[in-house]
Structures are given as structure tokens and as C-alpha cells.
Amino acid sequence: MVDLGEWEEARRALETAEGLDAEQPVRTETLADLAAVHARAGDFEEAGRITGLARLALDGGGDHEVRRLLSSVDLALARWSNDPVQLSQVAEDLREADRERRGAPESQRSAEISALVLRAAVEFEWARSLNAHEHMVQVTDVLATVAARAAAELGARHPQTVTAVINLSCAEFETARRTENPPRLQSAVRALEEAALRASDCFGDRHPLTITALTNHACAELDLARAVESPAQLERAADALHAVDRIATAGVGAEHPTARLLKGALKACRRMQGTGGVPIGYGSQLTLVRTAVGDEWHPREELMSPDVASRALSTPQHPAVASQELLALLEESHEFALHLGEQGEWSSALGTHRQVAATRETRLGPDHPDTLASRYEIAFALSKLDRHADALGIFGQVAGARARVLGPEHADSLAARQEMAFLLGRLGRHFEAFQVYTEVLGARERTMGAEHPDTLRCRHNLAFNLGQLGRWEEAYRMACEVAEARSRRLGAEHPDTLATLYEIAYALGQLGRWEEALATYRDVAGARVRALGPDHPETLATRYEVGVCLGRLGRSAQALEVYHALVEDRTRVHGPEDPETLRARHGLGVNLGRLGRWEEALAEARAVCAVRERALGPGHPDTLVSRREIAVALGWLGRWEEALASYRQVARGREEALGPDHPDVLASLKDEAHCLEQLGRTDEAVTLFRRAAERAADRPRGVDGA
Structure with missing residues (x-):
């Protein structure tokens, strides 16, 4: 029923099934199906709620196909929120699922190709949300390979082949748009038309995938008309838009995001033909291609996904107007919060920024530049409080909104994306950070x-x-x-x-x-x-x-003098328990060891570790570094059993904090193995060395894990 686009019937059937006393796997699959139905029907808030229930039911495990279905819902939700961080997380979830499948029995070819298409689509969305054009081209090549494989293995008319072709045609169009090459753009539009015809032939006109493909093509015809400034092409676009508008309204309903997008595209088309009034508010920003996320195409308009377009069209056109007195008060509070941050009072700054942001959102609207400025400062304060993951999520939302409202190469949009890159680095996601920095640098050099x-x-x-x-x-x-x-x-x-x-x-x-x-x-x-x-x-x-x-x-005596003086100055300026004071004491202890003064080194490491554990917590990276230094000193003193216990604490702590494949975790496994060797427990040592090597081999290379 879902495949036939019968939303209400499918929803009622699944809600009935959800209420039955079914076994956990069946209930989880039912929830995933129900989330997918709501996402396809454009009810994204309910889809998000049910997806959360399904993931709770999975509890980190579950069937791979159910997890992939939930990932497809996550993709729809990420498009709705216009959030590159959420897209990145969906991509990482799919990479992790692929890693878990290694060594499992080979799935059916159709299911395998479906998984490849979904993963490539997510990678493409993520790359586009960050304007990572080179990576978009790379993923387009992957989609072409997958489509060719599907045709060879399943046949040209197989549903998975047609799905792959639809995704490929979208990707080719998006990359062609960036070339400013009208013949190439025209070729990409014809490919979208061919994909839509194949979808109609395979699934029927009212299937949601067919409606999406028809919408892609019709909206692309309008973009082509703008690019070549051709009245004949504009007439062709109008005909295509009218035709698919009738099909979409009949198939998915007038309130579905795709139907709303088509209404907005028709307004834009009539405006270009000189027969329609100029839309007000967000309507003037509305266009035109299904999956475009805040990507500048034309100086007078910005591209939006249909999901974002639908949300924009249903937003009140004239949010409540704040008085000049209130605006001045909000600006004063904003400046005061900035001052608190400059004084290092980040918790207080965060609270004030949140109050200002909430009021600005109510009185000015969620996408007003002042509201976004407050949300930017919320994220910045969170980053200063070492809440990097929370900050990254908000910076991603701000970056998406600013790209939509101000343009992707506006200085404020670039500032938010650059902060995203910084936080990706702090979270150890260095390749993603590299991608973002590279794109931001190119935009900054141009502008x-x-x-x-x-x-x-x-x-x-x-x-x-x-x-x-x-x-x-x-x-x-x-x-x-x-x-x-x-x-x-x-x-x-x-x-x-x-x-x-x-x-x-x-x-x-x-x-x-x-x-x-x-x-x-x-x-x-x-x-x-x-x-x-x-x-x-x-x-x-x-x-x-x-x-x-x-x-x-090798000049450890001189280093010791430097650290002694530095510890004194750090203690005087920042206090004995400041992280940087403890870092200087750690350096002092390391050099005591290098001079062979291991008893003193052990005492210093234990003292620093105790303070760090009390001030920062037992799982903080600095605490674990000190605990490792304790283990090193114990080893040099020949106390290998005690050293082993410390090394194991470090390994457990790092794995909990960083994940099993992080380089620091692998280094800890090797430390533990070396200690076991010293104790004559060779078999255990070999097992640990092998485990570290296997994890290192399984670590992803680059953004796509390849």
C-alpha cells in the first residue's frame, strides 16, 4: 500500500499492527514502516517521533534492513531541517551498518543495490549541504556505476534499476547546474525527463517515486528556462509543471510538500511569463529542484528542497513585529552576553543568549538574521563549555538557515560553516573538517x-x-x-x-x-x-x-627547569588545579622519567591524575593521559602487574569515550599487549596485538569509508 501511495490505508493498517502484542522484532519493523509512511506523506514531526520509538526498540541492534529503512527516514528528516550535521550523522550510520555487514552472508542483489543507492544518496546530500562540489562529482560517478550494475544484474526495468537511474539523474543535474554550461544543463534535464518516463512505466503515475521524478523534471525545465532565457523553454516548463501538479494533487494530496513545491514553482513560472503577481514573503525565495539545499543558483532566488519549501510556504508571511524599544533591549542583552563570554563567563553567556534567541524567534521569526545571530552565539558558548557535539548540531542548523536566507557564500553563512569545521576537528572527524574547510576557503577567496x-x-x-x-x-x-x-x-x-x-x-x-x-x-x-x-x-x-x-x-635537565618555572607561573596566574597548570606538571613528570628519576615521576603522575580525576572526571582524556603515565612509570620500576591494571583502565576509558576504532584506543591495546609480554603472557599479548591490527584495518579511509 505504501508503494501505491495509499497513505491513509497504510497508516491505519500499521497503527493497528503497532497496537497488537507482537514480538519485539515485529514491533520494531512495524514502527519503522509507520515512520516511513509518515515521512512519505510529508508529516515529518510524526515521522521523527516514531523513528525515535523504533530506535529505542532496536536498542543498538536489530535487522539491517530495518536500520536502513530508518536511515531513509532520517534522510527525509535531514532534508526537512536543512541540517548538514544531521546528514553527516545519517551517512556515518550507514557506513557503520556496512562495516557490520562485512563477513555476513551476501544479501540478495536487489537489496544490496538498494543499500548502495541509499548510501550514495545520503553522501550526495551531505556533500551538497556543505557545497562540497568535488565530492558531489565523485558520488555522481558512484551512482552511475551502481545504476550500470543494477541494469546488468537486475535488468533495465527492475524497480531498483529505475530508482538508481532517478537518483543518478538528480545528481547529474545538480552537478551540471554548477558548470554554467547550457548544453550540459539541457542534457541533464533530458536525463531527468527520461528517468521520469521510466518511473511512470515501472511504478505508475501515482506512485510517490514517480511523482518525485516528474517533479524533478518539471522544476528542472523551469531552471533551464531561466538559464537560457527562452520563452519557448518557459512554455515547455509551464506545461510540465501543470501536468505534474494535477498528478501530485491527485496522488499525494494538496498539502504534501511536493504538491506545495509545485504550486510555488507555478507561481514563479507565471511571474517569469508576466502573467502572475509577485509572491510576498518566503514565496519570492521559493524554487525549484527537489533536493537542493540552500545552494545559490540565481541572484534573485535561492534553491530549496520541497520539504523546506513546504515549511516556508506554511510559515506566517508576516511574523509579529517587535517594537523598536524591544529590539533595542534585545540588542543590549545580546551585547551583554557577548561581554560575559569575553570575561570567560560562558555559562552565564549561554543562558542570556538562549533568552534573547527565544524572544527573537517569537517576535522576528526563526530565520530572521538576528535570531540566527543569537543561535550562532549559543553554539559558540556551548563549544567554549566543551559541549562540542551540541554546538556542532546548532551550528549546522544556523549554517543551513543562513544559506537559505542570506545565500551560501554570505560572510555569516561561511562563518557558521567554518565553526562547524572547527568542531568536526575537535570531535576527531578530521576528514569531514577538511572537506568543509576546503569549500569555505574557496568561497572566501572568491568573495x-x-x-x-x-x-x-x-x-x-x-x-x-x-x-x-x-x-x-x-x-x-x-x-x-x-x-x-x-x-x-x-x-x-x-x-x-x-x-x-x-x-x-x-x-x-x-x-x-x-x-x-x-x-x-x-x-x-x-x-x-x-x-x-x-x-x-x-x-x-x-x-x-x-x-x-x-x-x-634529549635535553631533559633543561626541560625540567622550563617546566618548574612554568608550573610556578601557571599556579600563580591560574591556580593549582587549572588544566594548563596540570599539563605543565605532567610535562615535568615526563622529564623526571627521562632523567631516570622514576619514583619522583610516579609520584608526580599520581598527584596530577588525582587532581584531574577530581576536577575533570575519570574519563576525561587528560585524566587518562595521566593514568597512562602512571602505568609507564610502574613499568620502568618493574611493577608490571600494577602497570597492567593501569593500562587496562586507560583502554576501557578511551574506548568508552572515543569508540573502539579510535587511534588512541588502538594505542592503548598495544600498551596492554606490551605489558602482557613483559609478564610472560605471550598468547594474550598476541591476541591483543591482532585485535588492534584488525581494528586498524577496518577504520574508514575518508568520508565514504572507502
Whole structure:
């Protein structure tokens, strides 16, 4: 019934089944089917609620096909919210499902191709939401391969082949739009037309997939008319839109997002023909292609998905107008919250920003630039409170809304996306961060110029990100270029210039060029003393790195002197339990060990670990680093049984915090295995080494896990 588009009948049948006392797997599958029905009917809030119930019922396990169905619902919800972070999470869920299937019996060819199409579609949506054009092209090639395989293995008329062709035609059109090549765009529109005809032949006119394919084609005809400025093409688009509007209204109802999209497209078409009035409010921003997410196409209009378009059309056109007095009060409160943040009072700042955002949303609307500015600051405050995942989600929503309202290359849109990239890096998702930084940098260079401070800041961050990906030579070269540009534009001792020189020194260390790193850090430390003062956090951070370099060069006695002085200054400035004070004490303990003073090193590691556990919690990465240092010292003292217990605590803590495949977790497994070797428990050690190697081999390479 769902495949035939009989929404109400399917919904009633599934709701009846949900109420029966069925076994858990049957109930879970029923919930997943019901969520899919609501998503196809355009009832996204209810689809989201039922999806949550289904995932609770799955409890982390469940049938792969049920999980894939829920992922398809998640994709629809992500399109509805216009949220690149949500799209990224759907993509990661599908990659994880694929990894779990390895070694399982081969599924039927149809189901396997269906899974490939869904995964590629999600990857394409994610890439487009971030304007990652190169990745869009790569995924389009994957879709072409999947469509060819489906035709060869299942036949050209098989439903999965037709579905693959529909997705491929959408992807080809989206990539063609970016080429500013009318013949290529025209070819892509004809491919959409062919896909729609095949869908109609395979499924019938009223099937939801056919209606989607017909809508894709009709809206693309209108985009082509705008591109080539042809009255004949405009007439062709109008005919196609009228035809599919009748089919969609009959098939899915006038309130379905697709039907709403078509009504808006027809308004735009009449406006272009000079026969219709100019729509007001959000209607003037409405267009035109099913899956476009806030991607600029035309200077007067922005592309929206039908889901977002439907939401926009049903939003009140004139939200309540705030008085000038209230607007002034809100701006004053916003500035006060910014001041709280500058003073380091991030919890208070967060509360104030939330109050301002709530009032602005009520009085100005959720997509008003001032509302989005407040939500941006909420995310920024959350990031300062180390709530990186929460902050990332809000930055993603703000980025999507700003792209829709202001345009994807507006400075505010780029700022939100750049913060997303920063947080992806903090969460260890470095390849995704690289994708976002690269796209933002390209947009900044186009719109601001190569040496604009914001462009240079993005390049600085990208250089750091390259290092996190292990590409240290590239990171070093890019950082040198940024330092030269910043010195030229801002001055040799500007804080931003010194920040990039600091990253150059770090890259030199990672490349094993410790003498050069030491010299650079010392230069930066001296300049920061002059520019910022001796007690500034960045000055003290540079002194810490000087100690690191000395230790790496075997000059541990000198490093010890540096750390002793740094601990005193950190304690005086920030207090004995400040994380950076404890970090300096950790460095002191490491160098005590390098000098063979292992009893002192053990005592220092235990003291630091105790404070970190109390202040930060037992699972905090810094606490686990200290616990590992305890294990190292115990090993050097020959106390291997005690060392093993500490190593195991570290491994468990890291796995809980970071997941089983994180590099730090794999390193902990190797530490534990080495300890077992020292205890003569060779078989256990070999098992652990093998487990670490298998997990390392299974770690995904790049965004698509390939």
C-alpha cells in the first residue's frame, strides 16, 4: 500500500499492527514502516517521533534492513531541517551498518543495490549541504556505476534499476547546474525527463517515486528556462509543471510538500511569463529542484528542497513585529552576553543568549538574521563549555538557515560553516573538517580575496587540519604561506601572525625537525612577551612547547627547569588545579622519567591524575593521559602487574569515550599487549596485538569509508 501511495490505508493498517502484542522484532519493523509512511506523506514531526520509538526498540541492534529503512527516514528528516550535521550523522550510520555487514552472508542483489543507492544518496546530500562540489562529482560517478550494475544484474526495468537511474539523474543535474554550461544543463534535464518516463512505466503515475521524478523534471525545465532565457523553454516548463501538479494533487494530496513545491514553482513560472503577481514573503525565495539545499543558483532566488519549501510556504508571511524599544533591549542583552563570554563567563553567556534567541524567534521569526545571530552565539558558548557535539548540531542548523536566507557564500553563512569545521576537528572527524574547510576557503577567496583576514584565518585552520590528517609537509607549507601573508598584512608581531608561527613550529616538530621547532617557539615566546605580556595564556603555552622540544632533543635537565618555572607561573596566574597548570606538571613528570628519576615521576603522575580525576572526571582524556603515565612509570620500576591494571583502565576509558576504532584506543591495546609480554603472557599479548591490527584495518579511509 505504501508503494501505491495509499497513505491513509497504510497508516491505519500499521497503527493497528503497532497496537497488537507482537514480538519485539515485529514491533520494531512495524514502527519503522509507520515512520516511513509518515515521512512519505510529508508529516515529518510524526515521522521523527516514531523513528525515535523504533530506535529505542532496536536498542543498538536489530535487522539491517530495518536500520536502513530508518536511515531513509532520517534522510527525509535531514532534508526537512536543512541540517548538514544531521546528514553527516545519517551517512556515518550507514557506513557503520556496512562495516557490520562485512563477513555476513551476501544479501540478495536487489537489496544490496538498494543499500548502495541509499548510501550514495545520503553522501550526495551531505556533500551538497556543505557545497562540497568535488565530492558531489565523485558520488555522481558512484551512482552511475551502481545504476550500470543494477541494469546488468537486475535488468533495465527492475524497480531498483529505475530508482538508481532517478537518483543518478538528480545528481547529474545538480552537478551540471554548477558548470554554467547550457548544453550540459539541457542534457541533464533530458536525463531527468527520461528517468521520469521510466518511473511512470515501472511504478505508475501515482506512485510517490514517480511523482518525485516528474517533479524533478518539471522544476528542472523551469531552471533551464531561466538559464537560457527562452520563452519557448518557459512554455515547455509551464506545461510540465501543470501536468505534474494535477498528478501530485491527485496522488499525494494538496498539502504534501511536493504538491506545495509545485504550486510555488507555478507561481514563479507565471511571474517569469508576466502573467502572475509577485509572491510576498518566503514565496519570492521559493524554487525549484527537489533536493537542493540552500545552494545559490540565481541572484534573485535561492534553491530549496520541497520539504523546506513546504515549511516556508506554511510559515506566517508576516511574523509579529517587535517594537523598536524591544529590539533595542534585545540588542543590549545580546551585547551583554557577548561581554560575559569575553570575561570567560560562558555559562552565564549561554543562558542570556538562549533568552534573547527565544524572544527573537517569537517576535522576528526563526530565520530572521538576528535570531540566527543569537543561535550562532549559543553554539559558540556551548563549544567554549566543551559541549562540542551540541554546538556542532546548532551550528549546522544556523549554517543551513543562513544559506537559505542570506545565500551560501554570505560572510555569516561561511562563518557558521567554518565553526562547524572547527568542531568536526575537535570531535576527531578530521576528514569531514577538511572537506568543509576546503569549500569555505574557496568561497572566501572568491568573495573576499586571498589575503582578507577571514580568508587567512580559514587557511590557518586548514593547515592545522592537514596536520591532524598526518599531512605534515602540506601543513607546514601552507602555514608558512599564511604566516608570510599575515606578517605582510597585519605585522610581524600581530597575535594572528604569531599564532601561525606557533603552528609552523608544531609542524616542524612533527616532521622531526626539533632544533628548528625549538628556535621558532623561542622566537614566538619572545614576541608574545612583548606583544601580549609574560603571563598571557598564549605566552605560557609557547613556553610549554619549548619544554617539549628540549625533552625531544634529549635535553631533559633543561626541560625540567622550563617546566618548574612554568608550573610556578601557571599556579600563580591560574591556580593549582587549572588544566594548563596540570599539563605543565605532567610535562615535568615526563622529564623526571627521562632523567631516570622514576619514583619522583610516579609520584608526580599520581598527584596530577588525582587532581584531574577530581576536577575533570575519570574519563576525561587528560585524566587518562595521566593514568597512562602512571602505568609507564610502574613499568620502568618493574611493577608490571600494577602497570597492567593501569593500562587496562586507560583502554576501557578511551574506548568508552572515543569508540573502539579510535587511534588512541588502538594505542592503548598495544600498551596492554606490551605489558602482557613483559609478564610472560605471550598468547594474550598476541591476541591483543591482532585485535588492534584488525581494528586498524577496518577504520574508514575518508568520508565514504572507502
